[in-house]
Amino acid sequence: MALSEQRYPEGSRHSHSVRVAIAGGGIGGMALALSLHDAGFRDVDVYESASRVKELGVGINVLPHATRELTELGLLDALDAVGIPTAELAYYSKHGQPIWSEPRGLAAGYHWPQFSIHRGQLLGVLHRAVCTRLGPERVHPGHHLSRFGQKADHVWADFVDCASGVLRSHVEADVLVGCDGIHSAMRQAFFPHEGPPQWNGMTMWRAVTEGAPFLSGRTMLMAGHFGRRMVVYPISRRHEAAGKALINWVAEFKNAPEQPMPTQDWEHTARREDVIEPFTSFVFDFLDVPALIRGAATIYQYPMVDRDPLPTWNFGRVTLLGDAAHPMYPVGSNGASQAIIDARTLARELALQRSIEAAIAAYDAQRRPQTTGVVLANRQGGPERCLEIVEQRAPDGFVDLDAVISRAELEEIAHSYKRTAGFDPKVLNNRPSLGVGQHSNVQGGRSSS
Numbered sequence: 257m258a259l260s261e262q263r264y265p266e267g268s269r270h271s272h273s274v275r276v277a278i279a280g281g282g283i284g285g286m287a288l289a290l291s292l293h294d295a296g297f298r299d300v301d302v303y304e305s306a307s308r309v310k311e312l313g314v315g316i317n318v319l320p321h322a323t324r325e326l327t328e329l330g331l332l333d334a335l336d337a338v339g340i341p342t343a344e345l346a347y348y349s350k351h352g353q354p355i356w357s358e359p360r361g362l363a364a365g366y367h368w369p370q371f372s373i374h375r376g377q378l379l380g381v382l383h384r385a386v387c388t389r390l391g392p393e394r395v396h397p398g399h400h401l402s403r404f405g406q407k408a409d410h411v412w413a414d415f416v417d418c419a420s421g422v423l424r425s426h427v428e429a430d431v432l433v434g435c436d437g438i439h440s441a442m443r444q445a446f447f448p449h450e451g452p453p454q455w456n457g458m459t460m461w462r463a464v465t466e467g468a469p470f471l472s473g474r475t476m477l478m479a480g481h482f483g484r485r486m487v488v489y490p491i492s493r494r495h496e497a498a499g500k501a502l503i504n505w506v507a508e509f510k511n512a513p514e515q516p517m518p519t520q521d522w523e524h525t526a527r528r529e530d531v532i533e534p535f536t537s538f539v540f541d542f543l544d545v546p547a548l549i550r551g552a553a554t555i556y557q558y559p560m561v562d563r564d565p566l567p568t569w570n571f572g573r574v575t576l577l578g579d580a581a582h583p584m585y586p587v588g589s590n591g592a593s594q595a596i597i598d599a600r601t602l603a604r605e606l607a608l609q610r611s612i613e614a615a616i617a618a619y620d621a622q623r624r625p626q627t628t629g630v631v632l633a634n635r636q637g638g639p640e641r642c643l644e645i646v647e648q649r650a651p652d653g654f655v656d657l658d659a660v661i662s663r664a665e666l667e668e669i670a671h672s673y674k675r676t677a678g679f680d681p682k683v684l685n686n687r688p689s690l691g692v693g694q695h696s697n698v699q700g701g702r703s704s705s
């Protein structure tokens with residue numbers, strides 16, 4: 257693996273001549289292609305395992321630190337056209353008692369909004385921009401990475417048809433980035449003994465239901481506690497414009513210990529009755545959770561899994577990004593956001609450092625400690641830790657919240673997570689751009705209507 261460092265030719269605009277191969281065309285892979293293009297790279301190819309770029313999934317959040325990056329990539333209007341600019345985050349107990357609420361996005365003073373958005377639509381925005389800017393021929397669906405290796409001055413990768421195993425392309429490039437998600441083949445090649453993702457025993461049932469707006473109409477709501485919790489938020493601007501809401505929800509439930517881990521894919525579905533059962537008492541003034549569950553067409557089932565942080569992502573001319581590098585519990589809404597920030601950081605370092613090896617080392621040095629912090633904070637419950645504290649101290653409900661948890665304790669939980677995950681409003685609003693391209697330093701602070 258030890259390779260000699262090859263410096264870029266003195267004074268050259270090296271970015272134009274560097275060939276980058278991206279394995280995985282999900283949120284991270286597409287964000288990396290756009291970030292590289294913005295930084296001046298043109299020889300960039302995205303290889304995606306699926307037979308076409310499918311706009312799959314349900315709701316996902318893009319927090320202001322990631323919206324800043326997408327704004328600087330010129331995508332704010334496209335996101336604003338489809339997603340909901342989240343205005344409030346609110347935590348309630350399983351009895352429907354309010355515990356904490358805070359403004360979010362522009363309402364919280366960020367220069368950039370937070371978006372609650374359908375993952376498929378977010379991927380669609382990124383994919384269309386990649387096709388427009390780099391060319392549709394740069395996205396290669398039906399290319400599943402099967403093998404790769406490094407020579408002194410280049411990397412190579414074999415991509416096969418996933419169904420038949422037939423070789424589709426043998427590719428040579430200067431850099432290879434593994435954006436191939438939580439089951440990353442590239443990660444497995446570097447860490448063959450790691451095994452499958454680790455399950456914390458929680459099953460997540462995820463779906464969308466058409467309904468009426470609730471609370472502020474742009475609220476992200478969490479109710480319950482670890483082991484029995486609902487996460488609910490609207491995700492569609494089109495529905496909002498028609499006076500309705502497309503409500504994304506996640507019902508999290510800790511299974512009995514003897515139950516096996518649910519299948520880890522985004523196609524496995526669940527029965528409505530099984531999902532409603534643990535949440536029959538979640539009928540609140542502002543939201544009827546069993547009705548919400550009953551109204552869903554399809555409910556996806558997925559285990560809550562992550563992996564231990566890695567000792568390095570620095571493999572010469574090869575590295576990892578997004579879920580391949582740092583899969584985390586979907587707590588604190590950071591999975592997609594951290595992948596987007598990885599992408600911008602890696603593109604920046606590839607543009608600015610003296611060699612590819614130095615760029616990957618710099619990317620690893622910046623992003624791995626930061627994302628390790630988020631993975632570990634999410635294991636402790638992230639900002640949702642306050643729900644757990646209230647459940648432990650007042651399982652039967654409370655008359656006076658201050659007697660259960662102080663305002664100062666609640667504030668510290670919220671603020672410390674923002675610092676760990678990189679979206680403290682003052683720090684984010686004032687830090688320099690991660691970009692080196694034409695759109696960098698764009699302020700997104702216009703009010704969304």
Ligand SMILES: Cc1cc2nc3c(=O)[nH]c(=O)nc-3n(C[C@H](O)[C@H](O)[C@H](O)COP(=O)(O)OP(=O)(O)OC[C@H]3O[C@@H](n4cnc5c(N)ncnc54)[C@H](O)[C@@H]3O)c2cc1C
Pocket residue numbers: 279280281282283284285303304305306312313314315316317375399400401402435436437438439440441522577578579580586591592593595
């Ligand atoms: C189909 C799908 C639906 C999802 N839905 C949601 C959701 O509703 N809500 C949510 O919070 N998160 C969802 N996620 C996860 C979420 O997108 C990620 O946690 C986050 O955005 C980080 O993005 P990523 O690009 O690292 O990983 P992902 O978005 O998972 O993308 C990884 C990509 O790599 C491709 N790939 C895998 N193996 C190979 C290979 N060997 N060669 C080439 N390509 C490969 C996959 O097909 C996928 O397109 C979903 C992921 C997938 C794949």
